[in-house]
Amino acid sequence: MHVFGLTGGIASGKSTVSRMLRELGARVLDADVLAREVVEPGTPGLTRIAERFPGVVGPDGRLDRVKLGAHIFADPAERAALNAIVHPEVRALFLQKLQALEAEGVTHVVYDVPLLIETGLHSAMEGVAVVWVPREAQKARLMARDGLDAAQAEARLQAQMALDDKRAHATWVIDNSGAPEDTRPQVEAVWRAMLAHG
Numbered sequence: 242m243h244v245f246g247l248t249g250g251i252a253s254g255k256s257t258v259s260r261m262l263r264e265l266g267a268r269v270l271d272a273d274v275l276a277r278e279v280v281e282p283g284t285p286g287l288t289r290i291a292e293r294f295p296g297v298v299g300p301d302g303r304l305d306r307v308k309l310g311a312h313i314f315a316d317p318a319e320r321a322a323l324n325a326i327v328h329p330e331v332r333a334l335f336l337q338k339l340q341a342l343e344a345e346g347v348t349h350v351v352y353d354v355p356l357l358i359e360t361g362l363h364s365a366m367e368g369v370a371v372v373w374v375p376r377e378a379q380k381a382r383l384m385a386r387d388g389l390d391a392a393q394a395e396a397r398l399q400a401q402m403a404l405d406d407k408r409a410h411a412t413w414v415i416d417n418s419g420a421p422e423d424t425r426p427q428v429e430a431v432w433r434a435m436l437a438h439g
């Protein structure tokens with residue numbers, strides 16, 4: 242099994258790139274999706290979050306993501322506490338999904354992880370694609386997409402390694418600062434390079 246990392250920063254265009262990869266036939270696992278699955282009602286993950294962060298589980302038994310997000314993005318220590326609960330669960334679920342894909346006969350998998358480099362997971366990958374945009378474009382797209390003000394967007398950007406630093410760890414840099422039509426051929430080239438492994 243050949244496993245490649247896909248990362249970027251918040252609102253840099255990872256989802257856009259992962260959609261293009263899927264259109265090309267790639268099987269993509271998304272850490273944000275896994276991170277939602279491990280905190281569904283009834284999971285040990287949600288129980289531990291409810292204990293550590295009182296008040297973030299709503300009356301419907303579901304995680305109040307807006308409330309928890311406002312809390313952890315404002316405080317690095319609280320964020321680390323949440324990561325310590327969620328990340329091991331995500332890791333275990335990822336390995337489970339990978340095994341299922343392997344059993345299906347899939348040979349090349351892309352793992353889309355916003356914190357791939359921050360968590361050191363990039364070193365376990367056969368190659369790493371970083372979706373890069375200039376910081377100002379990233380902030381503007383984040384504010385527009387999520388309806389955040391400049392300070393809220395800045396807090397989320399500060400919670401991650403700068404894209405200019407992530408580039409240094411990239412096997413492939415995908416420049417998403419132009420129009421999507423400019424991004425697509427870069428994604429095609431990266432997928433061809435991934436398939437050339439093995």
Ligand SMILES: CC(C)(COP(=O)(O)OP(=O)(O)OC[C@H]1O[C@@H](n2cnc3c(N)ncnc32)[C@H](O)[C@@H]1O)[C@@H](O)C(=O)NCCC(=O)NCCS
Nearest residue numbers: 250251272273276306309310320324327331355356400401
């Ligand atoms: C705090 C939570 C509840 C906020 O949920 P919300 O629906 O608003 O955001 P969502 O999960 O879609 O994440 C949006 C983006 O925020 C960034 N982000 C999320 N968690 C973190 C984190 N712990 N540290 C830094 N950036 C983060 C990522 O770029 C992510 O793509 C949620 O992000 C969460 O549970 N985070 C902890 C798990 C985690 O680290 N996820 C990231 C990949 S494993």
Ligand SMILES: Nc1ncnc2c1ncn2[C@@H]1O[C@H](COP(=O)(O)OP(=O)(O)OP(=O)(O)O)[C@@H](O)[C@H]1O
Nearest residue numbers: 250251252253254255256257382386417419420421
């Ligand atoms: N090339 C582009 N030109 C203009 N807008 C873009 C481009 N690529 C993405 N966007 C827009 O920027 C925003 C962020 O893109 P996207 O959701 O793909 O990022 P992401 O990295 O997956 O973000 P997150 O990690 O926060 O989920 C979206 O609103 C998207 O429509």
